[in-house]
Amino acid sequence: MYFLNRHTLLISGKGGVGRTAVSAAIGLASSKAKKRTLVLEIAYEEGSQSALGARFGRPDLNEEACPINDFLAIGRLNAKAGHSLFLRTILPSKTLIAAALRSKAVHKFLTAAPSLHEMGIFYHLLTLLQKTRSDGTRQYELIIIDMPATGHTLALTGLPAILLRLIPAGPIARALKEGQSILNNPELCEAWIVTLPEKLPVTEALELVDGLTETDVTVGGMILNRMPPDPFTDDERAALDAYCDAEHFFGQLTLARIRAAKVALSELKNRFDSPVLDLPEVVDTDLVTNPLTAYIGELMGTES
Amino acid sequence: MNPIQDLILTRKVIVCCGAGGVGKTTTSAALGLAAARQVKNVLVVTIDPSKRLAEALGVDRNPERPIPVDTTGLIDQSSTGSLAAWMLDPQLIADRVVERFSGSNRDASTLMNNPIYQNVTAMVAGMQEYTAVQALYEFIHDERYDLIILDTPPSRDALRFLDAPERASAFLDRRIFNLFVPGEGSAIRRMTTKLLEKVMDVSFGPETRRELQQFFQLFGGLLSQLNHNQSEMRRFFGGQDVSFLLVTAPTSAALEETQFFSRRATEELQLHVAGVILNRSLTHCRNWKMPDTDRIERPDPVLSVAISKLRQFSLRERHLMEGHVKLKADLAALSGHGWVYTLPHLGPDASTLDGLSAIADFMTDGEDDKNTK
Numbered sequence: 001m002y003f004l005n006r007h008t009l010l011i012s013g014k015g016g017v018g019r020t021a022v023s024a025a026i027g028l029a030s031s032k033a034k035k036r037t038l039v040l041e042i043a044y045e046e047g048s049q050s051a052l053g054a055r056f057g058r059p060d061l062n063e064e065a066c067p068i069n070d071f072l073a074i075g076r077l078n079a080k081a082g083h084s085l086f087l088r089t090i091l092p093s094k095t096l097i098a099a100a101l102r103s104k105a106v107h108k109f110l111t112a113a114p115s116l117h118e119m120g121i122f123y124h125l126l127t128l129l130q131k132t133r134s135d136g137t138r139q140y141e142l143i144i145i146d147m148p149a150t151g152h153t154l155a156l157t158g159l160p161a162i163l164l165r166l167i168p169a170g171p172i173a174r175a176l177k178e179g180q181s182i183l184n185n186p187e188l189c190e191a192w193i194v195t196l197p198e199k200l201p202v203t204e205a206l207e208l209v210d211g212l213t214e215t216d217v218t219v220g221g222m223i224l225n226r227m228p229p230d231p232f233t234d235d236e237r238a239a240l241d242a243y244c245d246a247e248h249f250f251g252q253l254t255l256a257r258i259r260a261a262k263v264a265l266s267e268l269k270n271r272f273d274s275p276v277l278d279l280p281e282v283v284d285t286d287l288v289t290n291p292l293t294a295y296i297g298e299l300m301g302t303e304s
Numbered sequence: 305m306n307p308i309q310d311l312i313l314t315r316k317v318i319v320c321c322g323a324g325g326v327g328k329t330t331t332s333a334a335l336g337l338a339a340a341r342q343v344k345n346v347l348v349v350t351i352d353p354s355k356r357l358a359e360a361l362g363v364d365r366n367p368e369r370p371i372p373v374d375t376t377g378l379i380d381q382s383s384t385g386s387l388a389a390w391m392l393d394p395q396l397i398a399d400r401v402v403e404r405f406s407g408s409n410r411d412a413s414t415l416m417n418n419p420i421y422q423n424v425t426a427m428v429a430g431m432q433e434y435t436a437v438q439a440l441y442e443f444i445h446d447e448r449y450d451l452i453i454l455d456t457p458p459s460r461d462a463l464r465f466l467d468a469p470e471r472a473s474a475f476l477d478r479r480i481f482n483l484f485v486p487g488e489g490s491a492i493r494r495m496t497t498k499l500l501e502k503v504m505d506v507s508f509g510p511e512t513r514r515e516l517q518q519f520f521q522l523f524g525g526l527l528s529q530l531n532h533n534q535s536e537m538r539r540f541f542g543g544q545d546v547s548f549l550l551v552t553a554p555t556s557a558a559l560e561e562t563q564f565f566s567r568r569a570t571e572e573l574q575l576h577v578a579g580v581i582l583n584r585s586l587t588h589c590r591n592w593k594m595p596d597t598d599r600i601e602r603p604d605p606v607l608s609v610a611i612s613k614l615r616q617f618s619l620r621e622r623h624l625m626e627g628h629v630k631l632k633a634d635l636a637a638l639s640g641h642g643w644v645y646t647l648p649h650l651g652p653d654a655s656t657l658d659g660l661s662a663i664a665d666f667m668t669d670g671e672d673d674k675n676t677k
Contacts, residue, residue, distance in 0.1 A: 014324075014325065015323075015324045015325040016324075016325045086507075087503070090506045090507060091503070091506065092506070096499075096502065099499060100499065100503055103496065103499060103500075106499065106500060106503060149324060151352070162423060165419070166419050166420065166423065166512060166515075167508045167509065167512045168509075169509045170506070170507060170508055170509040170512075171506065171507060172507050172508060173509075198651070199651070200354065200356070200655065203354075203355070203356070204354065204355075207355065231613050232610060232613060232614075235606050236606055236607075236609060236610035236613065237610070239604065239606045239607040239610050240607070240610045240611070240614060243595065243600075243607060243610075243611070244595075247593060248589065248591075248592040248593070249592055249593050249594070249595045249614075249618065250589070250592050250593070250594055250595070250617075250618035250619075250621040250622045250625070251595055251614040251615070251617040251618035251621055252592075253586075253589075253621055254614075254617035254618075254620070254621060255614070255617075260651070
């Protein structure tokens with residue numbers, strides 16, 4: 001059983017490997033298992049379109065939690081929300097809060113000063129991770145974060161350590177330590193790396209494992225996305241190789257890709273100790289009917 | 305004339321823009337090699353190359369200065385052309401600026417010891433792009449190079465790089481800096497500074513607040529020089545010696561991206577956009593055949609079954625190829641006077657020196673009538 005025994009999943013990987021599709025599919029599968037689930041993406045630019053929201057027919061998604069079904073909500077982390085949540089917690093008086101939130105200088109400082117942009121996103125995430133219901137249980141049992149591409153992911157997971165060196169005390173330091181107690185606890189949080197069954201993406205995914213490990217985040221496993229189906233027997237493949245040797249034929253690129261994908265999968269399994277899940281290539285982009293969701297449900301052990 | 309060849313021979317700086325993951329760094333490096341073959345002394349400035357490409361170019365250990373690429377077997381040895389590569393190190397560039405332009409040695413060393421400064425390039429959005437422009441400023445005044453090829457930082461938006469000076473200067477804006485530094489000024493200014501101090505004190509604690517203020521005070525002093533360099537680069541970017549290239553891949557976003565890029569770059573920023581490189585394209589497969597059981601000489605049941613299974617993939621590949629051909633035409637229509645040049649997908653081999661050499665061949669030999677395997 002994968003994914004369901006954690007509280008937070010960081011879905012990472014380089015651009016274009018299908019992080020958002022995988023995050024959304026895990027979220028949907030988890031909600032089918034009746035887990036209160038929240039899938040989050042990170043808005044680096046205000047007002048940009050939501051790739052996650054688009055998967056659910058809500059490209060304008062710009063809120064903390066937008067319900068999709070009884071158990072699933074999707075949301076968007078942004079720095080501004082984090083900043084105002086933070087100012088509300090730390091400033092001693094309502095007048096000061098109002099003045100700070102109104103001040104253009106404070107706003108410019110928060111968006112432009114070193115790391116404070118990331119800090120805002122981090123703080124927004126922290127408040128959602130800590131959100132509880134009236135009976136004291138967690139508002140969300142599983143929070144899945146569609147992380148930004150490699151560099152930004154490491155900037156975010158490495159943020160607490162860097163900032164704590166600069167700011168060892170005070171409320172920011174407290175928030176950073178609380179964040180660390182969740183994100184760096186392998187019982188609560190795992191990163192999963194999405195990659196493609198090709199040589200370079202596999203190498204880069206292994207580098208990302210090292211990067212995440214350096215920032216004390218546990219990597220739960222890898223998801224090898226878009227594994228091409230292989231309908232050929234060994235004999236048939238050999239016959240086709242001979243056939244394509246003399247001339248160029250349409251279809252030979254796919255043959256090469258199937259072969260490369262197998263090599264990549266076995267290399268990844270050799271060089272990486274944690275689970276490697278391979279997801280089939282799907283053409284269907286509709287999430288609900290998409291076989292990916294059912295497939296991930298099977299991996300979770302919630303569907304058979 | 306081949307448009308890429310023309311570009312190589314007539315420009316002093318070529319800036320390669322493009323979204324992340326389209327093969328921009330590989331294209332930049334191959335362009336450098338193609339130019340070195342044309343007897344140019346070329347410097348390729350890469351930003352965040354894949355480990356393999358960095359190793360191939362010899363820049364994986366973050367050298368302080370550009371280092372020559374071993375082109376034995378790649379360039380005619382009697383030729384005077386050469387290729388050097390350098391990987392952008394934002395902190396190094398920032399340190400040089402501090403050393404050169406600080407008011408005194410004492411100011412420079414205080415600033416370099418300030419913990420906020422030590423993390424500034426890692427933490428300020430746009431700092432990577434900002435220092436890339438700064439590095440270019442140094443290299444264009446270096447007579448060793450006839451041509452500099454600048455790979456831009458990876459981002460979802462190909463134009464991030466062009467905006468970077470503005471975005472970084474949102475942070476590096478002197479007026480903002482002044483707000484953090486206690487001092488004279490109008491009553492409103494003093495009140496704002498007090499409010500900020502209060503917010504910073506409760507957020508960071510007084511010690512970090514003082515470090516921040518020290519950083520702002522000392523770094524602020526360098527701003528006028530930095531901004532001068534940036535605006536000089538702006539003018540230089542708009543000049544005749546510089547061309548911009550958009551590197552894109554055949555995705556659904558390619559058209560929109562190109563349209564946006566051309567409009568922003570040419571109309572708003574008045575830059576010279578030479579053309580679009582459509583990377584990883586299948587247009588080279590135009591003359592490939594469909595596999596067909598009728599063409600087998602001797603009856604072969606295994607092969608017949610295999611071919612009938614292959615057929616669905618063949619149809620899909622042909623369909624993709626047709627899509628790429630159409631995309632190329634659409635891109636050409638969009639980019640107005642610019643050209644569109646297609647390059648094939650070389651897979652993982654693209655990041656080796658031999659791979660770069662093969663791409664360089666494609667760049668100068670012409671894009672048509674080549675089959676790839």
